[in-house]
Amino acid sequence: xxxxxxxxxxxxxxxxxxxxxxxxxxxxxxxxxxxxxxxxxxxxxxxxxxxxxxxxxxxxxxxxxxxxxxxxxxxxxxxxxxxxxxxxxxxxxxxxxxxxxxxxxxxxxxxxxxxxxxxxxxxxxxxxxxxxxxxxxxxxxxxxxxxxxxxxxxxxxxxxxxxxxxxxxxxxxxxxxxxxxxxxxxxxxxxxxxxxxxxxxxxxxxxxxxxxxxxxxxxxxxxxxxxxxxxxxxxxxxxxxxxxxxxxxxxxxxxxxxxxxxxxxxxxxxxxxxxxxxxxxxxxxxxxxxxxxxxxxxxxxxxxxxxxxxxxxxxxxxxxxxxxxxxxxxxxxxxxxxxxxxxxxxxxxxxxxxxxxxxxxxxxxxxxxxxxxxxxxxxxxxxxxxxxxxxxxxxxxx
Numbered sequence: 001x002x003x004x005x006x007x008x009x010x011x012x013x014x015x016x017x018x019x020x021x022x023x024x025x026x027x028x029x030x031x032x033x034x035x036x037x038x039x040x041x042x043x044x045x046x047x048x049x050x051x052x053x054x055x056x057x058x059x060x061x062x063x064x065x066x067x068x069x070x071x072x073x074x075x076x077x078x079x080x081x082x083x084x085x086x087x088x089x090x091x092x093x094x095x096x097x098x099x100x101x102x103x104x105x106x107x108x109x110x111x112x113x114x115x116x117x118x119x120x121x122x123x124x125x126x127x128x129x130x131x132x133x134x135x136x137x138x139x140x141x142x143x144x145x146x147x148x149x150x151x152x153x154x155x156x157x158x159x160x161x162x163x164x165x166x167x168x169x170x171x172x173x174x175x176x177x178x179x180x181x182x183x184x185x186x187x188x189x190x191x192x193x194x195x196x197x198x199x200x201x202x203x204x205x206x207x208x209x210x211x212x213x214x215x216x217x218x219x220x221x222x223x224x225x226x227x228x229x230x231x232x233x234x235x236x237x238x239x240x241x242x243x244x245x246x247x248x249x250x251x252x253x254x255x256x257x258x259x260x261x262x263x264x265x266x267x268x269x270x271x272x273x274x275x276x277x278x279x280x281x282x283x284x285x286x287x288x289x290x291x292x293x294x295x296x297x298x299x300x301x302x303x304x305x306x307x308x309x310x311x312x313x314x315x316x317x318x319x320x321x322x323x324x325x326x327x328x329x330x331x332x333x334x335x336x337x338x339x340x341x342x343x344x345x346x347x348x349x350x351x352x353x354x355x356x357x358x359x360x361x362x363x364x365x366x367x368x369x370x371x372x373x374x375x376x377x378x379x380x381x382x383x384x385x386x387x388x389x390x391x392x393x394x395x396x397x398x
Contacts, residue, residue, distance in 0.1 A: 017047055018043075018049070018100040018389050019051060019099050019101075020043050020048055021101065022052045022053070023053045023103070025054060025075060025106050026054050026055045026057040027060050029275075031129065031301050035105075035377075036063075036105060037059060037063050037066065037068075038180070038374050039382075041067075042381070043385075044068060046382060049069070050067075051068065051070075051071065052070050053071045053093065054072070056070075056072045069097075071093055073086065075109045075113065077112075078108055083112055090116045091120065094122065099122055100122065100392075101122060101389055102116075102123070103124075103126070104146070105126070105127050105129060106146070107142065107146050110148065114149060121392070121396075123150050125384065126147065126148075126151075127152075128147075128159055130159075131159070131162060131295075131296065133162065140166060150173065151174070151388060154176050155176075155178060156178055156298060156319070157176055157323055158298065158299075158318075158322070159298050160174060175380070177380045178320070178323065178324070178371075178377070179299045179372070179377060180373050180377030181301060181304040181368060181374060182373075183373045183375075186305050187280070187308065188284060191280050195278055195280075195281040196285055199284075203242065209238055209240045210350050211239070211288075212231065212239050212240070212242070212350075213241075213242045213282070213290070214290045214292070221293060221295050222293055222294075223291075223292030224257055226292050226337070227243075228257075228266055230292075230339050230342040230346055231264075231343070233339070233340070234346060234350075237347065239269065239350060240271065241266070241270035242271055243273065244273050244274075244282060245274065245275040246272040248274045254272055257272060286306070288312050288314060288346065289303075289311045289313050290315070290342075290346070291315040291316075292314070292342060293319065296321075298320055300324070303315060303320075303321050304324055307365070307368045308365060310360070310364050313325055313331035313332075313364075314332045315331065315332075315334075316334060316342075317334060317335060318336045326363070329367075330364040331360070332345035
């Protein structure tokens with residue numbers, strides 16, 4: 001590997017621009033990856049230099065479009081025998097990039113990157129994006145490495161609670177920064193009718209039916225089956241259920257879910273589709289968005305995106321969903337796993353008149369703008385970066 005030292009970039013005040021290095025396994029589609037790109041863009045906009053290290057992926061181009069740099073390294077490797085070599089390579093990269101701070105976003109990057117950053121006396125930061133559960137002492141030890149930093153971000157109060165219930169002494173250096181949504185992109189005013197029509201035509205079904213939408217990855221814990229069971233208890237109500245993303249699943253997953261819906265008597269009333277590129281237009285087509293995750297979501301961006309688009313959301317009252325939805329105002333929070341409660345909330349949502357639907361739309365949009373924008377998430381994160389960088393500078397001067 002040939003590493004070329006980078007010229008020190010100056011910020012608007014003529015000072016050396018801070019170089020923030022984020023490390024994650026890969027740049028594929030997902031909340032971790034989107035958050036990484038959003039923070040990289042904010043770093044660039046604030047006069048810093050953003051560097052992302054990963055094993056690569058389809059979002060590299062999107063990252064580079066905002067002016068950030070990407071360096072490919074196998075920081076996704078779970079083989080501990082490879083870690084010493086990867087650490088040596090990473091050390092060279094951090095020196096060549098004039099790194100000022102290292103921010104890791106997953107456990108393997110933590111095991112590889114945090115010891116290197118510590119040896120270089122660089123400020124270290126980590127974000128816990130997942131549920132962080134451990135059923136054995138070995139797993140708790142493995143997870144613990146992600147907390148071995150100067151500051152830890154938990155993406156929800158739920159995640160913070162999981163961490164503090166298992167590890168002592170973390171809370172003083174932990175901050176909850178909930179995920180944000182791009183309120184410019186997810187904005188009803190920015191979606192023209194042509195985009196909505198294009199989405200409707202791609203679905204090829206009657207537009208006069210109310211649409212119940214569940215956008216999620218094709219995995220069972222997202223709750224597709226329990227949603228179908230709740231809808232089956234509304235036999236006299238017209239609707240079309242769109243399971244967006246479920247169509248990307250394995251043949252066994254798709255067949256099993258399809259057969260489940262048919263067995264419930266819902267044939268012709270639900271459809272499995274791939275994930276869509278124009279999610280704002282898709283959400284504009286929905287009458288209600290459902291997030292019935294069987295196990296708690298660490299946060300759950302779907303709820304944010306739907307509310308930003310003014311759509312009522314129904315979710316189980318656990319995990320991050322309980323932090324972003326205002327029950328009976330921007331949506332419904334129902335008892336986890338309760339099919340009857342989910343069915344009742346669906347009936348209420350589908351029965352909304354135009355005036356009540358508009359009230360929810362206004363309340364939802366205002367709620368997201370005030371508390372869950374990408375801009376707010378980035379501001380809070382950059383504030384921690386500045387504090388850690390200032391602390392490191394003072395330490396070097398003393």
